[in-house]
Amino acid sequence: MNKRTLFPILILLAAGTALAQGGYDLVIRNGRVIDGSGNPWYAAEVGIRDGRIAAIGRLCDTGGCGAKREIDAHGMIVSPGFIDVHTHSESGIRKVPTADNYIFDGVTSVITGNCGGSELDLGKFFAELRQTGISINLGSLIGHNTVRSAVLGAEQRDPTADEQARMESLVEQAMLQGAVGFSTGLIYIPGTYAKTPEVVALARVAAKLGGIYASHIRNEGNDEQGGVFQAIEEAIQVGREAGIPVEISHFKVAGKQLWGKSSRTLDIVEKARASGLDVTVDQYPYTASSTNLGVLVPSWVHAGGREKFQLRLADPAQRQRIVREAKQVIYSRSGFKRMDYAVVARCEWDPTLEGKTISQINREKGRKPNLEAEIGTIMEMLGQGGASMVYYSMNEEDVERILRYPYTMIGSDGGVIEFGKGVPHPRSYGTNSRVLGRYVRERGTIRLEEAVRKMTSLPAQRFHLVERGLIRPGMYADLVVFDPKTVADRATFEKPHAPAAGIPFVLVNGVVVVEDGKHSGARPGRILTGPAAR
Numbered sequence: 001m002n003k004r005t006l007f008p009i010l011i012l013l014a015a016g017t018a019l020a021q022g023g024y025d026l027v028i029r030n031g032r033v034i035d036g037s038g039n040p041w042y043a044a045e046v047g048i049r050d051g052r053i054a055a056i057g058r059l060c061d062t063g064g065c066g067a068k069r070e071i072d073a074h075g076m077i078v079s080p081g082f083i084d085v086h087t088h089s090e091s092g093i094r095k096v097p098t099a100d101n102y103i104f105d106g107v108t109s110v111i112t113g114n115c116g117g118s119e120l121d122l123g124k125f126f127a128e129l130r131q132t133g134i135s136i137n138l139g140s141l142i143g144h145n146t147v148r149s150a151v152l153g154a155e156q157r158d159p160t161a162d163e164q165a166r167m168e169s170l171v172e173q174a175m176l177q178g179a180v181g182f183s184t185g186l187i188y189i190p191g192t193y194a195k196t197p198e199v200v201a202l203a204r205v206a207a208k209l210g211g212i213y214a215s216h217i218r219n220e221g222n223d224e225q226g227g228v229f230q231a232i233e234e235a236i237q238v239g240r241e242a243g244i245p246v247e248i249s250h251f252k253v254a255g256k257q258l259w260g261k262s263s264r265t266l267d268i269v270e271k272a273r274a275s276g277l278d279v280t281v282d283q284y285p286y287t288a289s290s291t292n293l294g295v296l297v298p299s300w301v302h303a304g305g306r307e308k309f310q311l312r313l314a315d316p317a318q319r320q321r322i323v324r325e326a327k328q329v330i331y332s333r334s335g336f337k338r339m340d341y342a343v344v345a346r347c348e349w350d351p352t353l354e355g356k357t358i359s360q361i362n363r364e365k366g367r368k369p370n371l372e373a374e375i376g377t378i379m380e381m382l383g384q385g386g387a388s389m390v391y392y393s394m395n396e397e398d399v400e401r402i403l404r405y406p407y408t409m410i411g412s413d414g415g416v417i418e419f420g421k422g423v424p425h426p427r428s429y430g431t432n433s434r435v436l437g438r439y440v441r442e443r444g445t446i447r448l449e450e451a452v453r454k455m456t457s458l459p460a461q462r463f464h465l466v467e468r469g470l471i472r473p474g475m476y477a478d479l480v481v482f483d484p485k486t487v488a489d490r491a492t493f494e495k496p497h498a499p500a501a502g503i504p505f506v507l508v509n510g511v512v513v514v515e516d517g518k519h520s521g522a523r524p525g526r527i528l529t530g531p532a533a534r
Contacts, residue, residue, distance in 0.1 A: 014189060015213060017389065018050040019147035020374065022308065023046050023067075024049050024054060024059070024066065024067040024068070025049050025066065025068050025510065026047075026048045026067055026117050026335055026507075026510070027045050027059055027065040027071070028045065028046045028048075028465055028479065028505075029059075029060055029071070029073065029340060030045075030068075031046075031074070031076050031077065031481060032076070032077050033077075033471055034077050034079045034448065034449050034451055034452045035470055035471040035472070036079065036453060036456035036460075036469055036471060037453075038078040038457075041449065044056050044058070045065065045530070046078055046477075047065070048479075048507070048510045049066065049104070049510075050226065051378075051476060051511070051524075052475060052510065053471060053472065053473055053475050056472075059351065060086045070087060071450060071505055071512075073481045073505075074095060075483065075501060076480055077481070077482050077483075078480075078482070079106075079108065080457070080468070080469050080470055080479065080480070081107070081109060081453070081456070081479055081480050081507070082107045082108060082109075082410070082432045082433070082455040082456060083107070083109045083110075083111075083213075083456060083458045083469060083482060084102065084107045084109070084110045084111065084286075084410070084463065085111045085282050085410075085411040086111065086114050086214075086263055086413050087110045087111060087246070087411070087416075088414070088415040089110055089112040089138065089256035089415050090119055091266060091272040091415070092416025092417060092419075093112075093129065093134060093347050094128070094132075095151060095416070095418055096416050097129075097135065098519060098521065099134065099416045099525075100135075100325070101414075101417045101429045101439070102412075103135055103185060103506055103513055103514055103519060104514060104517075105430060105432045106480040106500070106503050107136060107434050107464065108136055108137060108479075108480070108507075108508045109139070109155075109468060110136055111138075111142045111180060111342065111459075111463055112138060112141070112250055112413075113140035113143050113179070113214040114183050114184055114216070114413070115145075115212060116145035116186070117146055117183075118140055118141055118142050118189045118228065118240075119140065119146070120146050120147070120150055120170065122140055122142065123141070123177040125176070126140075126177070126178060126529075129485055129525075129527060130527060133525070134526050135508060135519075135522060137466070137468070137508065137509070138526075138528060139527070139528030139529070139530070140178070140179055141176075141182060141211075142170075142181075142183070143177065143184075144182065144184040144191050144194070144199065145189070145191045147183050147202070148167060148193075148194065148378035149190055150167075151170070151171060152323075154190050154199050154304055155193070155304065156188070156190070156193045156299075156303035157193070158195065158198070159198060160217055163456070164198065164201060167198075167202060168205050169467070171202050171206055172205050175205070175209040175210075175279070175530060175532045175533075175534050176187045176533060177525065177533060178208065179205055179211060179530050180200060180215055180464065180529070180534075181212035181247075181463070182203050182206035183213075183214040183215065183249075184214075184215045184412050185214075186218035186289075187216060187217075187218060187219065187375065188216065188292075188294075188295070188409055189222075189294070189299060189303075192218070193303070194396075195263055196234055196238065199238050200238050200241045201242075202243040203239075204241075204243065204244070204378060205246050210464065210530060211528070211532075212244060212245045212250075212317055212462065213238055213244045213245065213246050214247040214249055215238070215247070217231035217247070218230075218231040218232065218249070219231040219330075220255050221253075221258060221456075221490060222255055225358070228253055228254075229264065232265055232268045233247065233268065235279075236269075236279060240261055241277070244280070245278040245280075246277065246278065246279040247279075247280055247281070247462060248269070248280075248281045249281075249282060249411070250282060250283060250284055251265070251281035251329025252290060252398065252402070253398050254391075254394055255393055256335030256336065256393075258335070259394075260397060261398075262401045263401060263446060266405055268298035269281060269405075269407070272508065275408070275459055279407075280306045280407040281405070281457075282359050282408065282409040282411035283399070283402050283403060283411065284410070284412055284413050285399060285427075285435050285438070286399070286425070287394040287396055288390050288392045288393070288394065288425065288493065289331050289374060289393060289425075290389065290391070290413065290424070291391070292386055292389065293382055293387045296326060296327075296329060296378055297322060297325075297326045297329065297375075297379065297382070298325040298326065298329055300413060301322055307381070309382070313379055315331065319379070321343075323372055323375050323376075326375045326378070327371060327375065330371070336393075337369065337394075337530050338359055338370075339359045339374040339395060340357045340358070340359040340360070341357070342357060342359075342389055342390070342391050342393075343389065343390045343423075343493070344356055344357075344361070344389060344420055345387070345388045345389055345390050346387060346388040346423070346424065347381075347385075348385060348399065349384050349385045356373050356451075358377060358378060359374060361373045361377055362376075363379075390425050390493065403439060403445055403446060404445070409430060409454050409458050409462065410435055410454050410455045410459075411431075411457045412431040413427060414428030414431070417497070419438070419497055420497050423493075423496060424496050425493075426489065426491030426495070426496040426498075427491075428489035428491075428492060428493055429489065429490075429498060430498075430500050432500070433488055433489045433500035434488075435451050435455070435488035436448070436502075437488035437502070437528040438489070438498055441484065441485070456469045464530065465528055469530075472480075476509055476510070477507055477509060478507065479497055480505070480506050480507075481503070482502055482503045483503075485502075486501060486502035487501065487503060488500065488502055489503030494508065497512055504517050508524045509526060510526070
C-alpha cells in the first residue's frame with residue numbers, strides 16, 4: 001500500500017476513534033433506525049454534535065455514551081424529520097412561528113409558496129423569519145399567481161411582451177433570493193387566465209437557476225375538454241418545453257364520475273417518466289380536499305377584481321349566465337348535483353357559518369333545496385368575502401393507489417394553524433401521522449420504511465435539500481422519534497384542532513423542539529434556499 005492510499009485511511013481511523021470517545025451533545029439510544037432510504041430498520045445509536053448527525057452505530061458502552069444528554073427510544077422508531085413539500089404557510093408562520101401543528105406531526109421542514117401563491121419579495125420574507133426565529137425549516141417556491149397579479153392584476157388577457165419580460169424578471173429575482181422553484185395554481189385567479197406558453201416561459205427562467213416546476217394543475221375533475229387527464233398532460237408539456245423537473249401537486253381524481261380512474265392518471269405520469277421527463281407527484285391522505293369558495297363559479301366572473309365581480313352579480317343577464325355555467329363547473333368537478341359535499345372551513349365575515357354545508361346554509365336562509373338556489377347562496381357569500389371550504393369529492397381506492405405509487409411524496413396542502421381558529425381541514429394537524437397509523441399500521445397499504453422514504457429522502461431529493469432527509473453522518477439532525485404502535489392522527493373534520501399522537505420527540509437542527517410530547521418553545525429552524533442562492 002503506497003503512502004497516498006494510506007494517508008486518507010489513517011485520517012478516517014482517527015476520526016472514528018474520536019467519535020468513539022464520545023463528546024456528543026445528544027445521543028438517541030435503544031431505538032430502531034429507519035434512515036429514510038427505504039431500507040429495512042436496524043438497531044443503532046445516533047450521536048449528535050453541533051446540530052448535525054456525528055455518528056451512527058454502537059456508540060455507548062456500559063459506562064454510557066459520553067454525551068451531555070441521552071434520549072431513550074426503546075420500542076420506538078428513529079427517522080429523519082418529515083418534509084412537507086406542499087404547504088401554504090406564509091401568513092401562519094408569522095402568527096405562530098413555533099408551528100405547533102406541524103411539529104407535533106413530526107414535520108421538521110416545509111415548502112411553501114405552492115399553488116401559484118407566495119410572497120413576492122422572498123428576500124424580505126426570509127429576513128423577517130430569520131429575525132423572529134421559527135421552529136421548523138422553511139423553503140419557498142415563487143408563485144405564478146403572485147407574479148402575474150403584480151404585473152397584470154386580475155385582468156383576463158395575455159401579457160404584452162413587456163409584461164411577460166417583467167414577470168420573468170420577478171421569477172429570476174425570487175430564484176436568486178432563494179426560491180426552490182416556480183409554482184402555478186391554474187385553477188385560481190389570475191393563473192387560470194394564463195395560456196401554456198406564458199407558463200413555459202416563466203418555468204424556463206426557474207429551470208436555468210436550478211428550480212423545479214410545481215403545479216396545481218388546471219383541472220382535477222372531468223369536463224368536455226379532457227379534465228384532469230388533459231391538465232396532467234399540460235404540466236408535462238411545461239416540463240418538457242422548459243427543461244424543468246415537474247412536481248404535480250396534491251395528485252388526485254376529484255368527482256364521482258372519475259372514481260377509480262387514478263390508474264389512468266398515474267399511467268400518464270409513468271409514460272412521461274419512461275420518455276425521460278423527471279416528473280413526480282405529492283398527495284395528502286384524505287378523501288376530502290380544501291380550497292376557496294370561488295372555484296365553484298366560472299373564472300371569468302372574477303376578472304377585474306371585486307368591484308367588477310359585484311357588477312356582474314347585479315346584472316340579471318350575467319347572473320343567469322353565472323348560474324348556468326356554475327352548474328356545469330360544479331357537476332364536472334364533483335359529480336354531485338347538490339352542495340352538501342361542500343363544508344365551510346373558515347369564514348372571516350361570519351364565523352357562524354363554519355362547519356356548515358352550502359346546502360345547510362341555503363336551507364337556513366329559507367331558500368329552495370336545489371342547486372340553482374345553492375349557487376345563489378354561493379354568489380352571495382362570494383360577494384361578502386368568500387370562504388375557505390372542504391370538499392368531499394374523492395374515494396379511498398384512489399387515495400391508496402396513488403399512495404402506493406413509488407414517486408408519490410406526502411404533502412399536507414395545509415398551513416401553520418392558530419389553535420382553535422375556524423374548522424380547517426385536519427390535514428394541517430395529522431397528515432404524516434395518518435399515513436403511519438392508518439395506511440401503514442391499520443391497512444397495510446405500504447411498508448413503514450417506504451412511508452418514511454416518501455416523507456423524507458424523496459422530498460429532500462426533489463427539492464435539492466442535499467443535507468436533509470436521511471440519517472447519515474454529516475447530515476443536519478432533523479429527527480423524529482415515534483411509536484409505530486400508537487402513532488396516529490387525532491384531528492377530524494368535526495374537531496380538527498387536535499395534535500397527532502405517538503410522536504414524543506422531534507429535533508430540528510439538533511435541538512429538541514418536542515420533548516415527551518410537549519413543545520419546548522425552541523426556534524432552531526432555518527431558511528432552506530434553492531441552488532441559485534447557495
